Amino acid sequence: MMTVFGEGRGFRVVWLLEEMGLAYRLRPVDLLAGVENDPEFLAINPAGFIPVIQDGDVTMVESIAIMEYLMARYGPTPLAPDPQDRAFPAYQQFLHLGEAGLAASVYFVVGARNFAPESERENWSAGQALSVFESRLTLVTRQLARTPYLAGETFTAADISVTYALELARRGGRVPLGEAERAYIARTSAREGYRRALEICQSTKAWFARTPMS
Structure with a gap:
């Protein structure tokens, strides 16, 4: 099963996966605690930032690149218009x-x-x-x-x-x-995809609950 490491910008990836109906698991990464205390994660991304995905033998970083990869590999999807589409x-x-x-x-x-x-x-x-x-x-x-x-x-x-x-x-x-x-x-x-993603991303949900909206 595909693994998504970290929330933050990883919320974009989880939301996309929910919209596409793809199976995955979310593996938390606590940046505030320090990734130096997470050797498993550093072995995957020694640069120490999130998100990261592992999809079989594919490992990718950068949320937008990950999104483009998922839509290209597991599409077509209306979330990515065809290059010939006016949109x-x-x-x-x-x-x-x-x-x-x-x-x-x-x-x-x-x-x-x-x-x-x-x-x-x-x-x-x-x-x-x-x-x-x-x-x-x-x-x-x-x-x-x-x-x-x-x-x-x-x-x-x-x-x-x-x-x-x-x-x-x-x-x-x-x-x-x-x-x-x-x-x-x-x-x-x-x-619904957003709401499901927010239920999966409990740290993001907790952050939203304690931060007022400007």
């Missing part, structure tokens, strides 16, 4: 924007605001990272003014990617989101 360019753009433009930048805001010394929580680098996030968020806002989902009328894996980033921003970074983004998260998080 494909927007799908491809927002699938990657969810990490490269949004989550990767707001990650440093979350770190500064939650773990840095008080005097460093609004430092220059955190401000720059927030500025990058906010500029990329304008692309999401513009798209949501046109269509209910980021690739058009239908939910895709791009929405999994971006929803995670927006949740990270408003819960972990306390970044206020606009009405369009909040309504969008309400739509995507109402899906």
